[in-house]
Amino acid sequence: MKKNLILMIIVAIVLGYGYLSFNEANENASAKRDYVAFKADIAANQIRSVKIDGRSITGYRTNGEKFKVIMPMIDQDLLPKLEEHKVETTGVLPEEPSLLLSIFVSWFPMIILIFVWIWFMRSAQGGGKGAFSFSKSKAKEFREDEVHTTFADVAGCDEAKDEVKELVDYLREPGKFQKLGGKIPRGVLLVGQPGTGKTLLAKAIAGEAKVPFFSISGSDFVEMFVGVGASRVRDLFAKAKTKCPCIIFIDEIDAVGRKRGIGIGGGHDEREQTLNQLLVEMDGFEGNEAVIVIAATNRPDVLDPALLRPGRFDRRVTVGLPDIKGREQILKVHTRNVPIAEDVDIKMIARGTPGFSGAELANLVNEAALAAARKNKNLVSxxxxxxxxxxxxMGPELRSKVMNEKEKINTAYHESGHAIVGRMLPDFDPVYKVTIIPRSRALGVTMYLPENERLSYTRSYLEDSIATLFAGRIAEELIFGEDNVTTGASNDIERATYWARNMVIRWGMSKKVGPQLLEGEESENYLGNSSSSLRAMSDNSQNVIDDEIRSILQKNYDRAKSILETNMDILHAMKDALLKYETIDSEQIDDLMARRPVREPDGYNTSKSADSGNDDQDKPQNPESGNGGDAPKAEPAREQQQDGAQNKPSKPSQDSF
Known part of the structure; x- marks a missing residue:
């Protein structure tokens, strides 16, 4: 607040000085015109007397009128002219100007600019007490009694906790390890996707060990001046040595620990000097056995190899996405301070959120509490x-996005196609919910809920996924004809092609191509998965690959079409149910698949009556359908690229229209 006030005062002074300078220039211009007229009056004998005070002239005209005029510059011809026309003239002795005042006035703009430059420099470098304090470490220091996070606050990553528990034992009883010649790892690298709890785990280590904790981001080291980052590293470790034993936590270390020599022109001098200093501090001539460095990143592949060698970050702890048991534990942690109703089933919520990270689960609990508060409830149900x-x-409901009747019918048939084929295929996930209420960019959504955690996928599951993706377009084609299909299936076609292509060139699921890798350099695709380009090969091989991809797609397209042609009555009935209720869940889908009358969804009457007053988030729904290629994108398999080729569990799959 004080800094802002000082800045405002300085800006006001600068603007005022500029205004005065501009005003003085305007006055000089008008004074020049007045002075010319004044000399003309002297020549016409219209001036009776004058009094000269520097450049200011006052006096009286012959008609008794008083006047005042300013000389724009000293005029040597004025006095002879006044004497010639017999004008009574008096003068005022000028005051001697102050030397200090003259210096101050002449240097005032420069002084202001210097102060502004210093202020901006200190602000850019984080302030501080000294003029060069920006070279000091920006790490936040927490005393042993200020860190209250413990392992009880960390859930869903039991293996990672077991890996780091010995750090706590070492910090508590170092002699237990030293008497046998053992050395604790100097650095521990926490690797995992964003939101999996890496920072929370580091705090828990400090909280359990009851030791000082220094926290800093990797980007806080690098500045515009070469050598500042290295100075901050030295200052950080110097402070840490005075607090031994202690923990230094560097978040997003890839900001400073990237591989050297790969930047433009061979590298970035400031970042590389900072990295070099970090390497020396971690394993230089001086041992820092009582200072343990913990770093977190979700990009271990870009780190410099020197950081990962034994003696530095010689232990890597993977903090992965939680399984169903871990999600249940995380939800229990985040609902400890939330008043929940008796009907809340934590296990069911955990089962319905595969692929959610700890941060996403925390956000889920918070959104539920906010929804209950909007309805003035005392408990979260x-x-x-x-x-x-x-x-x-899926994003919030977009009830303001009005669809005409034709679009509603088209969307209802599209989503019904997804749901029916998904339910009829034996190896696919059960259909959980279908809606034609627009959400985010999707006009309608069909959601499938996996019964179990999937870490790898079979060929039959992938083929069932492809068939289900095509089912929406096939339903449109069967009802409206080939000439009236819409662009709503563009995202479904893109995803189906992605799976078929990877089955052929990457997963060895083609008899003609065989189990061989036919891809080049990996890259990140639109679904967040690693993708790759075809490596150099003959035209004949590429034709074989294209034929195999086309064969897989056509085979499953025909499977889906056959299922829908056999169950046209269910397709029409589900369309009618969606047009009536807008959203149906597994109970209504069971009725439709059994060709029974459809029961009314729970809360249907209350939700319909509340539509006019509630916002677009007061009716539950879930996703799995496509919106002209722009819908939320999900996939059956998301491959993990670090620490092995094991697949990550996916979130509930969705077809969006």
């Missing part, structure tokens, strides 16, 4: 958790 889950997966 299962309905609010369902609403929050649907909002996070």
């Amino acid at each position: 299962q309905a609010e958790f369902e609403l929050a889950k649907d909002k996070l997966l």
Whole structure:
């Protein structure tokens, strides 16, 4: 607040000085015109007397009128002219100007600019007490009694906790390890996707060990001046040595620890000097056995090899996405301070959120609490958790996005096609919910809920996924004809082609091509998965690959079409149910598949009556359908690229229209 006030005062002074300078220039211009007229009056004998005070002239005209005029510059011809025309003239002795005042006035603009430059430099470098304090470390220091996070606050990553528990034992009883000649790892690298709890785990280590904790981001080291980052590293470790034993936590270390020599012109001098200093501090001539460095990143592949060698970050702890048991534990941690109703089933919520990270689960609980608060409830019920889950997966309901009747019918048939084929295929996930309420960019959504965690995928599951993706377009084609299909299936076609292509060139699921890798350099695709380009090969081989991809797609397209042609009555009935209720869940889908009358969805009447007053987030729903290629994108398999080729569990799959 004080800095802002000082800046405002300085700006006001500069503007005022500029205004005065500009005003003085305007006065000089008008004074020149007045002075010319004054001399003309002297020549016409219209001036009776004058009094000269520097450049200011006052006096009286012959008609008794008083006047005042300013000389724009000293005029040597004025006095002879006044004497010639017999004008009574008096003068005022000028005051001697102050030397200090003259110097101050002449240097005032420069002084102001210097102060502004110093202020901006200190602000850019984080302030501080000294003029060169920006070379000091920006790490936040927490005393041993200020870190209250413990392992009880960390859930869903039991293996990672077991890996780091010995750090706590070492910090508590170092002699236990030293008497046998053992040395604790100097650096521990926490690797995992964003939101999996890497920072929380580091705090828990400090909280359990009851030692000082220094926290800093990797980007806080690098500045515009070469050598500042290295100076900050030295200052950080110097402070840490005075607090031994202690923990230094560097978040997003890839900001400063990237591989050297790969930047433009061979590298970045400031970043590389900072990295070099970090390497020396971690394993130089001086041992820092009582200073443990913990770093976190979700990009271990870009780190410099020297950081990962034994003696530095010689232990890598993977903090992965939680499984169903871990998600249940995380939800229990985040609902400890949230009043929940008796109908809330934590296990069911955990089962319905595969692929969610710890941060996403925390956001889920928070959204549920906010939804209950909007309805003036005292407890958070299962309905609010369902609403929050649907909002996070699909985005908020867009009831203001009005579809005409034809679009509604088209969307209803499209989503019904996805749901029917998904339910009829044995190896695919059960259909959980279908809606034609627009959400985010999707006009309608069909959601499938996996019964179990999937870490790898079979060929039959992938083929069932492709068939289900095509089902929406096939339903449009069967009802409206080939000439009236819409662009709503563009995202489905893109995803189906992606799976078929990877089955052929990457996963060895083609008899003609065989189990061989036919790809080049990896890259990140639109689904967040690693993709790769075809390596150099003959035209004949590329034709074989194209034929195999086309064969897989056509085979599953025909499977889906056959299922829908056999169950046209269910397709029409589900369309009618969607037009009536807008959203149906597994109970209504069971009725439709059994060709029974459709029961009314729970809360249907209340939700319909509340539509006019509630916002677009007061009705639960969930996703799995496509919106002209722009819908939320999900996939059956997301491959993990670090620490092995194991697949990551995916979130509930969705077909969006």
